[in-house]
Amino acid sequence: MNRKENFIAGFVKENPVFGLYLGLCSALAISTTLDNAIGMGLCVTLILTASNMIISAIRKITPDEIRIPVYIVVIASLVSAVEMLMAAFMPQLYANLGVFISLIVVNCIILGRAEAFASKNGILDSALDGIGMGLGYTFSLLLISFVREFLATASWTITNPFNNQVILHVGLSFLEPFKISMFSTSTGAFLTFACFAALFAVLKNKPAKKEKKEAK
Amino acid sequence: MNNAIYAAVFALIMGGLYAALYYLNHRTPVPKGCENLKEECSGCSISSCANHPSQSKIIEGE
Amino acid sequence: MAELFSMAIAAVLINNIILTKFFGMCPFLGVSKKTSSAVGMGVAVIFVIMGASIITYFLYHGVLVTLGIEYMQLITFILVIASFVQFTEMFIKKFSPALYKSLGIYLPLITTNCAVLYVAKDNITQNYGFVEMLVNSFSVPLGFLLVLYIFSCMRERLDTADTPNAWKGNPVALVAAALMALAFSGFAGLV
Amino acid sequence: MKKIIHLTVFLAVVGALSAGVLSYVNDLTAPIIEAQKLAAVKESLEVLYPGANFSELSTEADETGLVSAAYKAEGKGYIYSVQVVGYNSSTPIDFMMSIDNDGTISGYVVLTQQETNGIGSRVADDEFKNTVVGKGINDSISTLSGATVSSTAVVKGINAAKALFGAQAGVSVDTPSDPVVTTPVYTLSDDYSGNSATVVSVDGNTYTVTSTGFPGNSANEYAIVVENGAIVSVTNTVFGDTAGIGNPAVSEDALSSYVGATLTSEVDAVSGSTFTSKSVFAALQAALKNAAGESTDADTDTGASTDNTTVEGDSYTATAFGFGGDVTVTVVLNGSDIVDVKVVGDKETSGIGTNAIDKLPAAIVAADSADVDVVSGATITSTAILEAVQEILDQAQ
Numbered sequence: 001m002n003r004k005e006n007f008i009a010g011f012v013k014e015n016p017v018f019g020l021y022l023g024l025c026s027a028l029a030i031s032t033t034l035d036n037a038i039g040m041g042l043c044v045t046l047i048l049t050a051s052n053m054i055i056s057a058i059r060k061i062t063p064d065e066i067r068i069p070v071y072i073v074v075i076a077s078l079v080s081a082v083e084m085l086m087a088a089f090m091p092q093l094y095a096n097l098g099v100f101i102s103l104i105v106v107n108c109i110i111l112g113r114a115e116a117f118a119s120k121n122g123i124l125d126s127a128l129d130g131i132g133m134g135l136g137y138t139f140s141l142l143l144i145s146f147v148r149e150f151l152a153t154a155s156w157t158i159t160n161p162f163n164n165q166v167i168l169h170v171g172l173s174f175l176e177p178f179k180i181s182m183f184s185t186s187t188g189a190f191l192t193f194a195c196f197a198a199l200f201a202v203l204k205n206k207p208a209k210k211e212k213k214e215a216k
Numbered sequence: 217m218n219n220a221i222y223a224a225v226f227a228l229i230m231g232g233l234y235a236a237l238y239y240l241n242h243r244t245p246v247p248k249g250c251e252n253l254k255e256e257c258s259g260c261s262i263s264s265c266a267n268h269p270s271q272s273k274i275i276e277g278e
Numbered sequence: 279m280a281e282l283f284s285m286a287i288a289a290v291l292i293n294n295i296i297l298t299k300f301f302g303m304c305p306f307l308g309v310s311k312k313t314s315s316a317v318g319m320g321v322a323v324i325f326v327i328m329g330a331s332i333i334t335y336f337l338y339h340g341v342l343v344t345l346g347i348e349y350m351q352l353i354t355f356i357l358v359i360a361s362f363v364q365f366t367e368m369f370i371k372k373f374s375p376a377l378y379k380s381l382g383i384y385l386p387l388i389t390t391n392c393a394v395l396y397v398a399k400d401n402i403t404q405n406y407g408f409v410e411m412l413v414n415s416f417s418v419p420l421g422f423l424l425v426l427y428i429f430s431c432m433r434e435r436l437d438t439a440d441t442p443n444a445w446k447g448n449p450v451a452l453v454a455a456a457l458m459a460l461a462f463s464g465f466a467g468l469v
Numbered sequence: 470m471k472k473i474i475h476l477t478v479f480l481a482v483v484g485a486l487s488a489g490v491l492s493y494v495n496d497l498t499a500p501i502i503e504a505q506k507l508a509a510v511k512e513s514l515e516v517l518y519p520g521a522n523f524s525e526l527s528t529e530a531d532e533t534g535l536v537s538a539a540y541k542a543e544g545k546g547y548i549y550s551v552q553v554v555g556y557n558s559s560t561p562i563d564f565m566m567s568i569d570n571d572g573t574i575s576g577y578v579v580l581t582q583q584e585t586n587g588i589g590s591r592v593a594d595d596e597f598k599n600t601v602v603g604k605g606i607n608d609s610i611s612t613l614s615g616a617t618v619s620s621t622a623v624v625k626g627i628n629a630a631k632a633l634f635g636a637q638a639g640v641s642v643d644t645p646s647d648p649v650v651t652t653p654v655y656t657l658s659d660d661y662s663g664n665s666a667t668v669v670s671v672d673g674n675t676y677t678v679t680s681t682g683f684p685g686n687s688a689n690e691y692a693i694v695v696e697n698g699a700i701v702s703v704t705n706t707v708f709g710d711t712a713g714i715g716n717p718a719v720s721e722d723a724l725s726s727y728v729g730a731t732l733t734s735e736v737d738a739v740s741g742s743t744f745t746s747k748s749v750f751a752a753l754q755a756a757l758k759n760a761a762g763e764s765t766d767a768d769t770d771t772g773a774s775t776d777n778t779t780v781e782g783d784s785y786t787a788t789a790f791g792f793g794g795d796v797t798v799t800v801v802l803n804g805s806d807i808v809d810v811k812v813v814g815d816k817e818t819s820g821i822g823t824n825a826i827d828k829l830p831a832a833i834v835a836a837d838s839a840d841v842d843v844v845s846g847a848t849i850t851s852t853a854i855l856e857a858v859q860e861i862l863d864q865a866q
Contacts, residue, residue, distance in 0.1 A: 021304075021307055021308075021448060022304070024300070024303035024304065024307070025300045025301050025302070025303045025304070025392050026300075028300040028303065029299065029300040061479075062479075063475065063476050063479055065238075065239055065242065065472075065476060066235050066238055066239060066476050066479065066480055068238075069231075069234050069235055069238050069360065069480055070479070070480060070483055072356055072357075072360055072389075073231060073234075073353065073357070073480065073483050073484055073487055074483065074487070076352055076353040076356045076357075076487070077353055077487030077488075077490060077491055079352060080349065080350075080351075080352045080353055080491050080494075081490065081491060081494045083352070084349065084491075084494050084495060084497075084498040084499075084502070085494065085498060087498065087502050087505075088497075088498035088501040088502050088505070089501070091502075091505050099396060099399060099400075099403075102352050102395070102399060103301070103392045103395060103396060105352060105356050105395065106356070106389075106390045106391065106392040106395055107392075108304055108390055111390060182460075185459070185463065186297055186298050186300065186456075186459040186463075187456045187457075187459040187460040187463065188456075189300070189456075190452050190453070190455045190456030190459055191452075191453065191456040193452055194445075194449045194450070194452035194453045194455075194456060195449075197448055197449040197452060198444045198445045198449040199444070201443075201444045201445075201446075201447075201449060202444045219345070219346055219347060219492060220488070220489060220492035220493070222345040222346075222347055223345075223347045223349075223350050223488040223489070223491065223492045224485040224488040224489055224492075225485070226341065226342075226345070226347065226350060226354070226488065227350065227353065227354075227357075227481075227484035227485050227487060227488035228481045228482075228484055228485040228488075229481070230353075230354060230357040230358070230361075230484060231357065231480040231481045231482075231483060231484025231485070232477045232478070232480060232481035232484070233357075233361055234357050234360055234361040234364070234480060235476045235477045235479065235480035235481065236473060236476070236477045237361050237364040237365050237368065238360075238361075238364050239472075239473050239476050239477075240364075240368055240473070241364040241365070241367050241368040241371075244368050244371045244372060245371070246371060246378075246382075247371055247375030247378055247379070248375065249375065249379060343529075347492070349491055349492070349494075349495040350488060350491060353484075353487060353488070353491070357484070405534065
């Protein structure tokens, strides 16, 4: 399998969120705004890449019997470290994401990639896999939050997590009266996610399908 | 800097305990009548779960 | 007493761990295809959360705080949860094959169930006393069991329903979950 | 066996290495996180000790769990952030207080509170603040009569902060007994005109008296038997006060304690139901006065004994245009206190505008201002009434 293909697989075909239903807890909970989605996505990408590299580096000395425990320890320390760094340098984002940062430890994507890929491949490949999968996850979060933030607030806002300056604000004020605040609640999260999951199911089986059913 | 030493010793104990338990657990044979449980698990895509097909070879490697 | 009761009601119905906090989504979708497995998973989760919460509670207040190494919280908790799961599995394998037959298969999955880690952390961040901690650690997974069970019943019906191809399986189940979340939001004013 | 040792040691070493890394990161980030936490509350801290150097302290020693944060102002004193639940159980009273190094309470600031306006909210007023600031840590702090629940909660919080101060500053602090509740003394000769007691009927020596308790609630009715200028029995026949709060004041126990009382007797209010207790006193007073051949104050003022509400104070009238025509509002003021509001507007739509005429007066009396919510569905009439009341209030000042 060549590297480029591998890298791209994370976006559609092996998209961890919509395709494999991994890492859903955080994907649904923090996808209320683009800010949170970007922050969480990059956080996961960073941890995933680093954990993939470390695990790949120690794959030869890791006793096979206790692979999983070793991965858990490595991931937990990485997450703790990132958590502390975020609290120090991006306090606002840290406060918004809250407990979900620590819960990256049990994010199935990270352990899953360590197990399925990093334990068998070299450092560079593992790093690329981590970035690819991480960006695939980020991309999924962005899709969900793009829809949810707009439906719930009739606008999109992106802020700089380091100093809380608003970088971009797109608001369609004439739609203001029609916003559906339900989309910032859990019902909206499930609903948006269901639509995307259906859409990805269609994309995945495209060749096999005659009748195209666009998800709304 | 005692702090770091405490932390290291504490993690040493916890990590050792986990490894020992993990290994012992996987050596404990599955009781009668439960051998086929894994096949029954229609499961999900969590590949790190011990029931996932990709996990079946770990312990036999002794 | 009344406070503990309303705390429990809030944890089960109002702030339901799956429907409002999204913790434990993996088993929510993975193990909800059959009612029997949903109940097995739910019971296993209650047991593990209770056990792990009690241990982490004492370790945190007894060891981590005393030594001033609170930053080891996350790694300690995940190790405790993982060890506890291993220990439980080993124990029931040896002494109660019948129990193993019904619950054994769900135990390994619980290590990576974020609900367990969340409850352990929540007990610390909310600054609960021992009794409050016990109530919280029981009622939160009880809410998990309740929702998992209801959801599995719905999915059994959905299986036989005529759904468009793209929506078959998880997508339509998620729509059902959305409606369930909407229904549960009606409990909001209860306590 | 060798295998298991190998595995255990491997994971133990991985764990120890991780711990080392974490401890390094922690050392690196801890001061920054600390500084950030302080920056967030710095503004509030500055109010108490301007220009001091602050550092955060642990609140571990606080057994009550009420103190949420503690700060040390270098060389000046300590600041405690405290949350207590008063009357409003959904929003706690959040306050900060400072204790100087010498043990004097030097500051008290309420940050947020949602207590009943004009009653529990008094814990945020200067009146209460002045009783707190300047006290030493061993002085007891009195609660506010009439706002017992809220102020008791605050005093408990203050005591928790004092105890924590003792632990942190190394000063011994007397364990304060539970807040001193200063029970105000009432006598039946006091002025209860606010309760609008009216003798409705007299049958032999049994007097039926109505009087209101909590402002805005409907009147309570009592059957009172008087003999030789003293109370023989009191029964509550109609209860119009807040259920669950006022009830203790009209319980058989409470009412039987007034048997034998004369116009000069001292009487005890039931704590927590002060308003209803006062309505009992007002009724007792009215019955006793009536028995003694006097009419009540109120009667002489308005000269209309058929009038159900009798008040003392100055009466003002204003009109405003409602939905169907003029709405006439009569307001009785006692100082700045709105004692009574009457609305006459026979042109308003029955069932809609009349809704406002029925409901708003009580709300205005309770709020003591025209700043109350309009009755939904009857906005125009409501607005007219409120405009008229505002006009009167402006005039009266």
